[in-house]
Amino acid sequence: MTILRSPRLADGSARGIPDATVARLPVYLRALNTLTEQGVASCSSIELAENAGVNPAKLRKDLSYLGSYGTRGVGYDVEYLRYQIAREIGQTQDWDVVIVGIGNLGSALSAYQGFSTRGIRVAALVDADPQRVGTEVSGLTVTSMDDLAAVVAERAISIGVIATPGTAAQEVADRLVAAGVTSILNFAPALVQVPDGVDVRKVDLSIELQILAYHEQRKAGIEPKVSGI
Amino acid sequence: MTILRSPRLADGSARGIPDATVARLPVYLRALNTLTEQGVASCSSIELAENAGVNPAKLRKDLSYLGSYGTRGVGYDVEYLRYQIAREIGQTQDWDVVIVGIGNLGSALSAYQGFSTRGIRVAALVDADPQRVGTEVSGLTVTSMDDLAAVVAERAISIGVIATPGTAAQEVADRLVAAGVTSILNFAPALVQVPDGVDVRKVDLSIELQILAYHEQRKAGIEPKVSGI
DNA sequence: AGCTGTGAAGGCGTTCACAGCG
């Protein structure tokens, strides 16, 4: 969302990867890790695509935005490709994130096992409720909202996660941005407005289920044939 | 994902709404609820689009797939439009869902406040761990994996949520499908294979943060100007 | 011979701009 365009610059360097491709690179990374665990050292685009759940042509096109890391007639070296993708998406370093709103969801996120192996480190937990401040969650002490800016500055955090109720989301987003955060993952069921230069991604748990419910309704409604005539 | 194509049939009935539109209908519903709370009875596509965070033209095109529920020169009746969208996405009834995997994330989901007002009812909690079976979480007693089929049948559940570790995801998906579930929301960091006719949506917490990290890296790399001469 | 990397084609989704109606 936002961000420049231009897949492939004149000088040939692969800057400006399409959004759709960026969203799949972590999937490929996971598939490569799976192959490594299985002791596979080399694979074709077909094998890798199967593991990632995508079309092989799409996989090759995606990888072509990064460069030519395969060998024609052979395939891809699993470890080499894994490193190249990891480098491209910035996973050679760990990214510190701050979670704001340590209710059920915030607590679950702070304990989520999947982050550490994906270059994400939950570095700070923040909550507005004085009752929660000072308590320990997943080995971290919950900090007050008043100390948000200090925490963000101290640990040079650039990514914030909003796990508050919807009503607090905009206020939290404003304070995150004021503190210097430039990327936000928003779990709150509310739209947040941010200045240019700040990225927001939204995960809405209800909406995902509502979309499934729509398809369920359609499946159920095929025999009745209500429409027509 | 999957599902037929064909926005607008020959007989004029608005069957076959594009996926992209379906994904936004719940957003519009939420925006309409917000307007109702503010005492707004009627609104233009511009106002509603602002509340939903989309382009007004896109909003009107989306709504046009449902029918003509606005008044030219005036706008939309908030309550009327709300009802029409709710009916279209099947939110006039409540949908029972079963959550499998009652760890931190599953527990958080079972307690999530946002579901009930969006036509989603968490009807059953299932876990494979004998230690967890029988315990009470968010007012529900955790059921054994062995009783999954019985629970699904008894409550006529068609939507399942996977909140297990990645290693268990495929096994859980298989058993959900065998039990009669035809829509799955998968939070596990793993690809699950399902037969035709079953819908799967995937929410990957790590991947969302990895995408943000990629953009952060790019922002950070703008001054250094590594590429180009 | 085999598989990658990629131009070209096709399909969706978004946005524009205005006809049509209240």
Add this chain to the structure above:
DNA sequence: CGCTGTGAACGCCTTCACAGCT
């Protein structure tokens, strides 16, 4: 006159099909 509803243009993404290496 104003705002909806929508054909048409545009652009992004996907998929095909094959040229190009190994």
